[in-house]
Amino acid sequence: MNNRPLHLLAAGLLISIFAAAAITQTLTQTAAPVVPAVPPVMTEDIKPIRVAGLGIRVSDLERSKKFYTEVLGLKVGAKVPAQGEPTEYLLGMTGDIRADALIVIRKGEVKPGATEFGSITIVVPNGRKMAERVGAAGYPPARIVDGTNFVKDPDGYTIELYQRPPAPARQ
Numbered sequence: 001m002n003n004r005p006l007h008l009l010a011a012g013l014l015i016s017i018f019a020a021a022a023i024t025q026t027l028t029q030t031a032a033p034v035v036p037a038v039p040p041v042m043t044e045d046i047k048p049i050r051v052a053g054l055g056i057r058v059s060d061l062e063r064s065k066k067f068y069t070e071v072l073g074l075k076v077g078a079k080v081p082a083q084g085e086p087t088e089y090l091l092g093m094t095g096d097i098r099a100d101a102l103i104v105i106r107k108g109e110v111k112p113g114a115t116e117f118g119s120i121t122i123v124v125p126n127g128r129k130m131a132e133r134v135g136a137a138g139y140p141p142a143r144i145v146d147g148t149n150f151v152k153d154p155d156g157y158t159i160e161l162y163q164r165p166p167a168p169a170r171q
Contacts, residue, residue, distance in 0.1 A: 053090075053092075053102030053103055053104055054102070054103055054104065054120060055088075055103075055104035055105075055106060056103070056104070056105060056106070056114075056120075056155075056157055057105075057106050057107075057108035057109065057110050057111070057114065057155075058105045058106065058107065058108070058110065058153075058154070058155050059109070059110050059154075059155055060154065061086065061087070061088070061089070061105060061106075061107040063154050064105045064153065064154055064155065065089050065091075065105065067137070067139070067153055067154050068091050068103065068105065068153070069091070070137075071133065071134055071137040071139070072122060072130075072134070072159070074091040074092060074093065074103065074122075075091065075092060075093065075094060075095035076089050076090070076091060076095060077090045077091065077092050077094075077095045077096060077097035077100075077102065078090040078097050086107075087106065087107050088104055088105060088106040088107065089104070089105050090102050090104050091103045091104070091105065103120060110155050110156075115155060115156040115157045115158070118158070119150065119157075119158040119159065119160040120153075120157060120158070120159050120160065121159075121160040121162050122159060122160070122161060122162065123162050123163075123164060124161045124162065124163055125163070126163060127145075127146070127147050127148045127149045127161045127162070127163035128144055128145065128146050128147070128149065128163075130149070130161045131144045131149035131151055131161055132144060134151040134159075134161075135151075139151060139152060139153070139154070147163045147165075148160065148161060148162050148163050149161045149163075
């Protein structure tokens with residue numbers, strides 16, 4: 001049996017594949033780079049005022065509210081909707097949603113990987129003492145150190161308890 005026609009067909013297919021790859025590579029190398037459009041000038045009437053916060057989905061809204069308010073000391077600035085069963089809470093340091101950065105907790109499914117986005121940072125006067133408090137509330141950190149610590153909320157979001165370094169001594 002003569003396999004020569006099959007070998008020629010296979011060789012022809014390979015040559016076609018390599019030729020297509022070479023043409024594609026040449027086209028992508030010689031194509032002009034895409035230049036992003038220049039945005040219009042930022043005027044005061046559209047300039048952002050402040051970062052309002054971070055929204056996260058939580059599996060149990062009331063459990064998370066309790067953690068953020070009773071354990072970490074945040075205050076509820078608002079509940080949404082204002083009447084009836086809440087679907088989210090707006091939390092901050094003062095309870096004034098116009099004055100401080102917020103963490104918005106929303107009732108919903110916590111999708112796989114969602115808690116790995118980074119961390120929520122809360123500035124605290126003593127990172128060790130706050131980490132110990134979180135541990136005593138049933139959410140033990142992996143380790144506790146002097147200064148900045150990392151803890152997890154009930155859904156596994158990382159909370160950075162950031163302790164600012166002492167101000168340099170004035171001379």
